[in-house]
Amino acid sequence: xxxxxxxxxxxxxxxxxxxxxxxxxxxxxxxxxxxxxxxxxxxxxxxxxxxxxxxxxxxxxxxxxxxxxxxxxxxxxxxxxxxxxxxxxxxxxxxxxxxxxxxxxxxxxxxxxxxxxxxxxxxxxxxxxxxxxxxxxxxxxxxxxxxxxxxxxxxxxxxxxxxxxxxxxxxxxxxxxxxxxxxxxxxxxxxxxxxxxxxxxxxxxxxxxxxxxxxxxxxxxxxxxxxxxxxxxxxxxxxxxxxxxxxxxxxxxxxxxxxxxxxxxxxxxxxxxxxxxxxxxxxxxxxxxxxxxxxxxxxxxxxxxxxxxxxxxxxxxxxxxxxxxxxx
Amino acid sequence: xxxxxxxxxxxxxxxxxxxxxxxxxxxxxxxxxxxxxxxxxxxxxxxxxxxxxxxxxxxxxxxxxxxxxxxxxxxxxxxxxxxxxxxxxxxxxxxxxxxxxxxxxxxxxxxxxxxxxxxxxxxxxxxxxxxxxxxxxxxxxxxxxxxxxxxxxxxxxxxxxxxxxxxxxxxxxxxxxxxxxxxxxxxxxxxxxxxxxxxxxxxxxxxxxxxxxxxxxxxxxxxx
Ligand code: SF4
Numbered sequence: 001x002x003x004x005x006x007x008x009x010x011x012x013x014x015x016x017x018x019x020x021x022x023x024x025x026x027x028x029x030x031x032x033x034x035x036x037x038x039x040x041x042x043x044x045x046x047x048x049x050x051x052x053x054x055x056x057x058x059x060x061x062x063x064x065x066x067x068x069x070x071x072x073x074x075x076x077x078x079x080x081x082x083x084x085x086x087x088x089x090x091x092x093x094x095x096x097x098x099x100x101x102x103x104x105x106x107x108x109x110x111x112x113x114x115x116x117x118x119x120x121x122x123x124x125x126x127x128x129x130x131x132x133x134x135x136x137x138x139x140x141x142x143x144x145x146x147x148x149x150x151x152x153x154x155x156x157x158x159x160x161x162x163x164x165x166x167x168x169x170x171x172x173x174x175x176x177x178x179x180x181x182x183x184x185x186x187x188x189x190x191x192x193x194x195x196x197x198x199x200x201x202x203x204x205x206x207x208x209x210x211x212x213x214x215x216x217x218x219x220x221x222x223x224x225x226x227x228x229x230x231x232x233x234x235x236x237x238x239x240x241x242x243x244x245x246x247x248x249x250x251x252x253x254x255x256x257x258x259x260x261x262x263x264x265x266x267x268x269x270x271x272x273x274x275x276x277x278x279x280x281x282x283x284x285x286x287x288x289x290x291x292x293x294x295x296x297x298x299x300x301x302x303x304x305x306x307x308x309x310x311x312x313x314x315x316x317x318x319x320x321x322x323x324x325x326x327x328x
Numbered sequence: 329x330x331x332x333x334x335x336x337x338x339x340x341x342x343x344x345x346x347x348x349x350x351x352x353x354x355x356x357x358x359x360x361x362x363x364x365x366x367x368x369x370x371x372x373x374x375x376x377x378x379x380x381x382x383x384x385x386x387x388x389x390x391x392x393x394x395x396x397x398x399x400x401x402x403x404x405x406x407x408x409x410x411x412x413x414x415x416x417x418x419x420x421x422x423x424x425x426x427x428x429x430x431x432x433x434x435x436x437x438x439x440x441x442x443x444x445x446x447x448x449x450x451x452x453x454x455x456x457x458x459x460x461x462x463x464x465x466x467x468x469x470x471x472x473x474x475x476x477x478x479x480x481x482x483x484x485x486x487x488x489x490x491x492x493x494x495x496x497x498x499x500x501x502x503x504x505x506x507x508x509x510x511x512x513x514x515x516x517x518x519x520x521x522x523x524x525x526x527x528x529x530x531x532x533x534x535x536x537x538x539x540x541x542x543x544x545x546x547x548x549x550x551x552x
Contacts, residue, residue: 012478013482014451014482014483017484040474041471041474041475041478042388042392042475042476042477042478042479042482043478043482198471199470199471199474200471202471203467204465204470205467206467211462227462229460229461230460278478279454279456280454280455280477280481281451282451282452282453286454313457313460
């Protein structure tokens with residue numbers, strides 16, 4: 001039985017080395033601009049960083065994927081097309097993209113470049129996935145985090161390209177690429193500028209013993225004394241409606257699907273993805289190591305150990321997300 | 329409580345780390361006592377040394393827009409004001425001197441136990457997790473703090489304690505030996521202390537407390 005591929009995040013070259021050393025099969029990263037969906041201050045790779053990182057990873061038989069997964073601005077395709085050209089020139093193993101125009105550009109200009117469909121494209125049904133395969137030669141699709149395991153199994157039975165699913169990290173619970181919450185509050189969105197709930201609009205305020213998090217002047221949450229804090233991602237806000245404050249869209253929990261390895265294998269999933277290019281190298285090393293251990297144990301036919309990653313996650317609680325529940 | 333599964337080596341490492349942390353905190357406490365000019369000169373030297381050892385991170389720090397971040401250990405008498413941007417510099421300021429918004433003060437503040445801040449600056453620990461657990465507090469310009477964190481975290485293994493020691497003269501020669509022998513040395517210090525008559529022992533503890541800047545080594549661990 002082929003083991004899953006473990007796809008790990010890196011926001012800096014040091015994080016990439018941490019992921020490689022901890023047992024990643026592939027590391028995904030982005031350039032230092034708005035062409036990728038984690039365009040955060042101080043994060044990401046210069047062209048030279050990518051060249052060095054590809055050398056480091058390939059010497060250890062680990063692949064490197066570049067995410068170019070935001071939607072180009074009308075009339076300004078330059079940075080996105082250049083990102084694709086540079087990724088090909090730097091000999092990365094795949095590019096992860098969402099925009100059909102950009103996919104077409106890459107397929108035509110760089111026929112040997114392996115194309116993966118980003119979660120940002122939100123391709124969650126057979127017809128959509130076949131269209132991307134037939135039109136652009138997409139070889140793998142990263143599934144949006146809205147499908148249950150039986151739905152993934154059904155999908156895999158009907159398509160002939162690889163699927164990759166998120167197994168760990170922060171959750172973006174909407175059909176991705178289509179959420180406008182962040183645009184509404186800040187004018188900046190993950191789909192165009194590569195930032196959801198950008199730090200430039202975030203403030204933390206002490207209110208008595210409580211800690212308030214605000215985004216663009218809106219209070220997103222108020223944490224009581226001793227309560228776990230969280231980043232003010234809009235969909236994870238606690239808003240007052242009706243009877244009092246409640247998490248209206250999604251609780252600030254993190255995905256951890258380690259217990260679902262047998263089900264995901266049976267569903268035909270090829271690769272498992274860890275979220276968190278914005279997190280530090282200590283997080284990346286710890287999570288990748290834990291998943292590597294779990295995958296080795298699973299491949300050897302032994303029961304998957306329960307590895308505690310509680311200390312790493314936002315909200316301090318973990319969920320198996322949509323994989324095991326019907327969407328609200 | 330110590331985890332019985334933790335290898336003796338890990339325990340020794342942890343003790344050595346605590347010792348180093350205390351030592352470096354004491355060192356930081358001494359900086360203002362040198363007087364402003366000498367203190368700033370010492371920190372400028374430290375910064376130059378770090379820039380030599382970590383050129384990538386320091387180039388990135390200089391490329392940032394001009395801004396000031398106050399790094400404030402809650403258990404040390406002194407905070408560090410770091411100016412990022414083309415005029416990169418580091419100053420020791422008395423703790424509680426300037427909050428966000430005061431004239432000429434910081435654009436952002438990171439506050440937490442000294443040991444945690446040191447771990448964070450050296451990239452040994454995940455800053456987000458610390459923040460989620462409320463062991464770190466941040467205020468002011470969140471993007472600035474994030475940029476600083478990402479830049480420092482992108483650096484391979486910083487060893488601030490060793491780097492700081494290497495500008496402090498004799499300590500530079502002692503530190504490697506101390507690290508290798510931290511366990512036995514600490515045991516010997518402890519044993520010697522137990523043999524001292526009580527008044528002397530208390531006297532030593534007072535001196536240590538004064539050097540280290542009054543408070544206990546770390547704040548109580550909230551998860552315990
Ligand atoms: S607000 Fe939430 S659902 Fe919308 S893009 Fe951001 S993380 Fe995703």
